[in-house]
Every structure is written in C-alpha cells, then in structure tokens.
Amino acid sequence: MPAVFRFRVVSPFEVIQPFIDGPPFVTVPAGSIIETDEDVESPGLAEIRLNNQPLLARMSDIQNCAKPLDESACA
Secondary structure (H helix, E strand, O other): OOOOEEEEEEEEEEOOOOOOOOOOOOEEOOOOEEEEEOOOOOOOOEEEEOEEEEEEEHHHHHHHHHOOHHHHHOO
C-alpha cells in the first residue's frame, strides 16, 4: 500500500476536475486538507484528493501553496 501524504493548503490554487461534468477547473481554498500518494518533488501533474474527490494538481502548486502535515497533525 503506497504512503499517503497530507497537506494543508495555505494559499488557494486551481486544479483540474478530470472525472466530473462541469467546470474543468476549480479552486482549492486555503485551509483545505489535500492528500496524494505521489512524490511531490516530481515535475508535472499529481492526482490529489480533496473531500474524497480525485483532482489533478500541478506539483509546483502543491510545493508552493501547501504545507505538509506531520504524523501528529494527521491523528
């Protein structure tokens, strides 16, 4: 089972909604908790989850607009 990394969004950023009819882009608001099992140090897009919804985010947005939650914050 891959590790899940959790982040708190500190600055809003846009993501792609790939699997839903409606607007292709949505904004992840500050204060949100996002999750991914991908290495955020990689370039390109990462699949993230926000409120159990799969979305695609630029790795640079995760690095610049979100802070990792440590294990004690996840409990």
